[in-house]
Amino acid sequence: MKKLKFNLIVMLPVLLATNCLMSQNTSIPSAFNNYDEYVHERMQEWNIPGMAIAVVKGDSVLFQNSYGYSDVEEKTKVTRHTLFAIGSCTKFFTTTALSILADEKKVDFNDPVIKYYPSLKLKDTVLQQQIIVKDILSHRTGLERGDYIWYGANYSRKEILDRLVYLNTVAPVREAFIYNNMMYSLAGTIIEKQSGLSYETFVTQRVLTPIKMNNTVFDLTAAKSTYALPYSYTNSNFRQLPMPQTKGVEPAGGIWSDLEDMTKWLSFHLSKGKVDTTQIVSANGMNLLKTPVLFTGDRMRADESEYKSYGMGMGFSAYKGNRVMYHTGVAGGYTAHIAFLPEKNIGIVILTNTETYTVAMIDNVFDRVLGLEQTDWNTPVINAVKEQWKEDEKSTNEQLLKIKNAGEVKDYAKYTGVFNHAFCKPVAITNRLHKVFLNYNNVEYAMATVKENEFMAYDENVFGEISATFSRDEKGNVTGLILELMGEKLDYIKAEN
Numbered sequence: 164m165k166k167l168k169f170n171l172i173v174m175l176p177v178l179l180a181t182n183c184l185m186s187q188n189t190s191i192p193s194a195f196n197n198y199d200e201y202v203h204e205r206m207q208e209w210n211i212p213g214m215a216i217a218v219v220k221g222d223s224v225l226f227q228n229s230y231g232y233s234d235v236e237e238k239t240k241v242t243r244h245t246l247f248a249i250g251s252c253t254k255f256f257t258t259t260a261l262s263i264l265a266d267e268k269k270v271d272f273n274d275p276v277i278k279y280y281p282s283l284k285l286k287d288t289v290l291q292q293q294i295i296v297k298d299i300l301s302h303r304t305g306l307e308r309g310d311y312i313w314y315g316a317n318y319s320r321k322e323i324l325d326r327l328v329y330l331n332t333v334a335p336v337r338e339a340f341i342y343n344n345m346m347y348s349l350a351g352t353i354i355e356k357q358s359g360l361s362y363e364t365f366v367t368q369r370v371l372t373p374i375k376m377n378n379t380v381f382d383l384t385a386a387k388s389t390y391a392l393p394y395s396y397t398n399s400n401f402r403q404l405p406m407p408q409t410k411g412v413e414p415a416g417g418i419w420s421d422l423e424d425m426t427k428w429l430s431f432h433l434s435k436g437k438v439d440t441t442q443i444v445s446a447n448g449m450n451l452l453k454t455p456v457l458f459t460g461d462r463m464r465a466d467e468s469e470y471k472s473y474g475m476g477m478g479f480s481a482y483k484g485n486r487v488m489y490h491t492g493v494a495g496g497y498t499a500h501i502a503f504l505p506e507k508n509i510g511i512v513i514l515t516n517t518e519t520y521t522v523a524m525i526d527n528v529f530d531r532v533l534g535l536e537q538t539d540w541n542t543p544v545i546n547a548v549k550e551q552w553k554e555d556e557k558s559t560n561e562q563l564l565k566i567k568n569a570g571e572v573k574d575y576a577k578y579t580g581v582f583n584h585a586f587c588k589p590v591a592i593t594n595r596l597h598k599v600f601l602n603y604n605n606v607e608y609a610m611a612t613v614k615e616n617e618f619m620a621y622d623e624n625v626f627g628e629i630s631a632t633f634s635r636d637e638k639g640n641v642t643g644l645i646l647e648l649m650g651e652k653l654d655y656i657k658a659e660n
Contacts, residue, residue, distance in 0.1 A: 312345070642656070
């Protein structure tokens with residue numbers, strides 16, 4: 164997947180839409196007196212069209228506000244009921260659902276995965292028997308990430324699981340942190356096998372409904388309110404993006420939620436799995452969710468002494484001597500960020516409708532709620548990426564111009580046809596007006612000639628540059644195609660007519 168890019172030229176002023184909702188508070192705590200101004204400045208710097216933020220202490224909302232637009236063209240303001248894709252923050256919902264089944268003795272996190280999903284097939288048959296449920300939840304299976312297999316392919320969860328056999332093992336089991344969304348498709352299927360319900364139904368009935376998260380959905384057609392549109396910012400304008408594609412990996416990143424519901428989610432975890440007097444997840448289950456499993460290999464900032472780690476659907480770090488639980492979700496034009504200071508009983512959520520940097524904003528809230536001097540973590544980062552934005556934007560414009568001005572292709576007809584891959588969907592090469600086009604996962608890309616038998620296409624949304632190299636036999640007939648995207652080389656064979 165294309166590396167997250169930030170594009171900055173000059174941002175139009177962002178209109179603040181103030182919609183504060185206090186619980187057990189009659190006014191904003193003094194720590195947040197100038198917070199709207201701070202948020203406005205960050206939105207201008209990072210080109211964020213819309214944002215929603217809440218800070219919770221136990222079951223009280225210390226601060227809740229929404230800003231900017233859910234629809235830039237229509238000037239529709241974000242409210243606390245505006246839905247955002249929360250991306251990988253969904254993973255914590257999945258592990259919470261599994262914890263309910265663990266309480267009921269229907270799942271044991273230390274059991275082999277194959278006990279619950281006997282159909283599991285991996286290239287490494289020893290690993291196939293070794294991996295346990297906790298391994299797939301903490302990204303320590305040793306399997307490659309493999310997003311190129313499913314992204315945009317519109318596969319069902321079963322179709323994705325059938326393709327796990329093609330994943331390469333790149334590290335010994337339990338020795339490396341290798342993020343893998345497909346493993347959460349497996350986790351969702353375990354929920355289905357052990358509950359007798361679909362993953363979405365189980366999470367809705369056993370997690371969302373008891374917590375009263377009534378506007379949180381997997382399917383936007385079931386939403387009770389409007390949703391924010393996804394955007395990027397290029398050439399001094401917001402550009403609406405296609406909706407994120409999470410078909411088949413819903414347990415990894417398929418949830419849509421709003422600010423009001425996410426405050427309930429924070430409070431639920433701060434209340435140790437209770438809603439009112441009902442214990443949804445046992446105290447032991449909640450403790451397991453708060454326990455690191457694997458060191459992720461990223462050293463903390465110079466002023467911290469701990470190392471980052473990952474548990475079951477949540478990351479762990481520290482901030483100025485305080486333990487932190489966190490997760491970020493980036494999904495095709497949305498960024499969600501949740502964080503907890505468990506020992507201080509504090510939870511934070513930030514929702515945006517662009518892919519952006521929110522860590523410094525989370526850290527600023529930490530300083531405010533802890534009563535500490537506010538450290539400016541934002542300035543060093545924004546200064547570091549500004550030049551990169553310019554370079555990225557220049558490179559993108561050059562690539563798009565190259566495609567736009569591509570000349571006619573000699574012998575264009577010989578490249579056309581359908582090309583098959585062992586586990587990816589077939590691609591089609593077509594021609595029109597003496598030019599060639601690539602149809603990859605139902606998206607058509609115009610291609611420009613690099614040299615004989617080699618072409619390039621460009622995707623602004625996910626993949627960036629796509630390289631296409633055709634192979635030919637001794638008679639000059641095209642026999643295959645190698646696509647390079649997402650850091651992978653995918654080898655296709657031309658189908659016989």
